[in-house]
Amino acid sequence: MSIASSSQPLLTMTMAAAILPQLIIAFGITLALLLVAWKRSQRTIALFTFFILLMALLANISLLSQPVIQVTQLLKVDGYATFAFNLILIAALSVLRMSHCFLKTSLEVHDEYYLLLLLLVLGAGVLVVSDHFASLFLGFELLSISLVGLVGYHRGNQYSVESGFKYLILSATASSFMLLGIAFIYSVVGDMSFNARLSSELFEQGLGLFFQLGLLLFVSGIAFKLSIAPFHFWTPDVYQGAPTSVTFLMATISKIAMFVVLLKCIIAQRYLLLESFQTFLISFAVTSMLLGNIMALKQQNLKRLLAYSSIAHMGYLLIVIIVTSEQSLEFTWQSSLFYLAAYTVANLSIFLVISLIQQHNIRSGNQEDITLLDLKGLFWRAPSYGFLMILGVLSLAGIPLTMGFIGKFYILSQATIANAWWLISILIIGSGIGLAYYLPIIFKVFSNVVITSPEDKKIKSHFIEQTLIYSLITLGLILGILPDMVNQLIRS
Numbered sequence: 359m360s361i362a363s364s365s366q367p368l369l370t371m372t373m374a375a376a377i378l379p380q381l382i383i384a385f386g387i388t389l390a391l392l393l394v395a396w397k398r399s400q401r402t403i404a405l406f407t408f409f410i411l412l413m414a415l416l417a418n419i420s421l422l423s424q425p426v427i428q429v430t431q432l433l434k435v436d437g438y439a440t441f442a443f444n445l446i447l448i449a450a451l452s453v454l455r456m457s458h459c460f461l462k463t464s465l466e467v468h469d470e471y472y473l474l475l476l477l478l479v480l481g482a483g484v485l486v487v488s489d490h491f492a493s494l495f496l497g498f499e500l501l502s503i504s505l506v507g508l509v510g511y512h513r514g515n516q517y518s519v520e521s522g523f524k525y526l527i528l529s530a531t532a533s534s535f536m537l538l539g540i541a542f543i544y545s546v547v548g549d550m551s552f553n554a555r556l557s558s559e560l561f562e563q564g565l566g567l568f569f570q571l572g573l574l575l576f577v578s579g580i581a582f583k584l585s586i587a588p589f590h591f592w593t594p595d596v597y598q599g600a601p602t603s604v605t606f607l608m609a610t611i612s613k614i615a616m617f618v619v620l621l622k623c624i625i626a627q628r629y630l631l632l633e634s635f636q637t638f639l640i641s642f643a644v645t646s647m648l649l650g651n652i653m654a655l656k657q658q659n660l661k662r663l664l665a666y667s668s669i670a671h672m673g674y675l676l677i678v679i680i681v682t683s684e685q686s687l688e689f690t691w692q693s694s695l696f697y698l699a700a701y702t703v704a705n706l707s708i709f710l711v712i713s714l715i716q717q718h719n720i721r722s723g724n725q726e727d728i729t730l731l732d733l734k735g736l737f738w739r740a741p742s743y744g745f746l747m748i749l750g751v752l753s754l755a756g757i758p759l760t761m762g763f764i765g766k767f768y769i770l771s772q773a774t775i776a777n778a779w780w781l782i783s784i785l786i787i788g789s790g791i792g793l794a795y796y797l798p799i800i801f802k803v804f805s806n807v808v809i810t811s812p813e814d815k816k817i818k819s820h821f822i823e824q825t826l827i828y829s830l831i832t833l834g835l836i837l838g839i840l841p842d843m844v845n846q847l848i849r850s
Contacts, residue, residue, distance in 0.1 A: 368430060376427040376435040379418040379443060380483040386410030387476045394469040400461065407472040408454055411479065415447040422847065431551055434489035438691050441848055442486045442618045445695075445702050449610045450479045452706050455822055456603040456713040460512070471511060478504035478607060482615035489626075491540045491550040494619055498536065501583075501612060502529045508604040509596055521599025528582065528592045536579025542572025552626035573635060583616040584672045585665070587645040594657075597665035598727070602716060605661055606709040609668055610702045617675060621694060624679060625687060639680050643781065646673025647788035654795045660712060660728045663795060664705070667754060670788055671701055677769050677785065681776035688849075693768035695848050696841070700753060700761030703837070707750030707830050711736075711743050714823060733802040742827045744803045749834045755796040756789055760838040 374381065386406075393406060418440060426436040457475070461468045481500025488494040506529060510522020544550055546569040578589060585593040597605045629635045650670030657663040675697055682690040712728050719732070737744030753762035766789065773782050837844055 372427060373429040376421065376424065377429055377433060377487065379414040379421070379447070380480060380487070382414045382417055383410060383476055383480045383483060386414075387473065387480065390469075390473055390476060394473070398469055400468055403469045403472045404454065404458060407476060408451065410476065411447055411451050411454070414479075414483075415444065415451065418443050418447060428489070429487070432490045432493040433484075433487045434552075435487050437848070438695060439486045439618065439622075441695055442614055442698070443483055445614055445699055446479060446482045446486070446611050449607070449614075449702055449706065450475065452710070452826070453603045453606055455826060456606065456710060457601075459713055459717050459823075460601050460603055471508070474504045474507045474511075475607075478508070478611065482611050485615040485619045488619050488622070489552050491544070491552075494623070495533075495537060495540065497615070497619070498579075498583075499533060501615060502533060505529070505604070505608060505612065508607065509600040511604065512601045515599060515601075517595070517599030521596045524592055525596045532579045532582035532589070535575045535582075539572045539575030539577075539579065542568045543576060546572070552623055570634060573629065573632075574638065577620075577638065580616050580620050581642060583612055584620075585613075585669050586642050586672050586676070587649045587669055590646070590650070590669045593669060594653075594662040594665040597661045598659055602661070602709055602713045605664075606705060609664065609705050609709070613668070613672065614698050614702065617672075617694065617698065621679060621690070625682070625690075636680060639676055640781070643673045643676035643680060644784050646670060646676065647784050648673075648791075651788045651791035651795075655791070657795070658729045658731075660730065660733070660799075663730075664708065667792070667795075670792060671754070673788070674766065674769055674785060677773055677778070677781050680781065681773050681778050683776070686772060686775065689768075689772055692845060692848050693765070693772055696761075696768060696844055697765035699844055700765040700837075703830070703834055704750040704753035704760075704762055707746045707753075707834060710823075710826065710830065711747045711750075714743065730799065730802050733799060734805050736803045738806075742824065742831070746827050746831050746834075747803055748800055749831060751796050751799050753834065753838070755792055761834065761841065761844075764838070764841040 390403065390406060390410075393403060421435065421440045422437060422444075424435070424437075424440075426434065428434050453475070457471065461471060477500055481497045481502075481504060484493060484497030484500065488497055506522065506526045509525045510518050512518050540550070582589045582592075597608070600608065623629075646669050650666045650668070650673060654663050654666035654670070657666060675694065678690055678694050678697070715728055715732055715736075719728075733747065736747060749760070753760040756762045756766040766785070770782060770785065773785070
């Protein structure tokens, strides 16, 4: 029996097909390095990166209807992971145009920027299909190291060095906490696979100090990436100092990957059966929802405002984990992935507009940082920009006929079934506070503006940007009115 098992291949064709999108990106990184050695051209490497990401997306879409496939002990490809990776690839494709707008203002060739972007996507792709603590840590480090390089990439920004150094130190600390936590968990469980469930005897006898401390350290490392309070202090400074395209990557790709792997690990390991762990998550959720919304009230810098907003939204998403049960696992995944899809579309809409306004300001000789004053009269200067900004803000605020409203409705529905009334109350209070800083953005967009120069009269953009803007407007309206289109993809 052992001879037969030893003769079996470690990786079959079925397994290779299941992780084909990740393999395409890994192969693309190797080819990109050869391409850079042969010819340094920003246009060439940008087109090559677009081609690799598009091929990976097409390969990943073909996996939506495939059954669950276990790829060795490290990875497991299911429909939920495939849908999440679709979101990651779409976000990465979208950020290419924002990156081009940002990079073309410099005289340097930026081949390494696109290499770091591909490494970031590969790390996120490994995370969403992880089924083992070893693959989780590998994906976590790929994601973290790539982001460290990208955060401090814009050396001309006055906050670049500060934000890059701050993210480097805190990210390394979070990685250390997580690795030590995994070691403590392994010392009790004896297996690093997510499927190695804790036995009933361990629950009855008590898991001990090492396990409790390990769980605390492990979740703390992931909470850093998710910007969950009280591990959020880096978020506003790094969001402001990083290039806008990189801020968008941190707000979407990083959070999608980390939340999906956290949910997979918690469900598989049955951590929610531990009362102390539930209390731990509840304190995180309540603190994030209240602190994130309250701290955003006085923010004038738009990227700092969105940083605090992201802290609150991660608090909302934690409710889905807290109230989940064995009977509601399917609804838990559906709620989480729909909310992440809505959050991604809304952030993409807002950050695209911020990026285009930044380029307009740079051409006009104005400051690079975008404040609420820069949005004044945006609807009259560039109607498509203003409408897209309003649509994204309304979705984040959870206003009806937007994806954000449907996402919050799913969270409230699941919390109602679990009778978590006080969590529902905190969510409603937090959303109410959020309106106090979301609505002023809309008022600024619609406010009158005095035209002092021809540059202020109209914001011009390339045909590609206009196409992307109108596509996002159409997508936001359709998915807000017909959310079942997304739900059918998740259920498939």
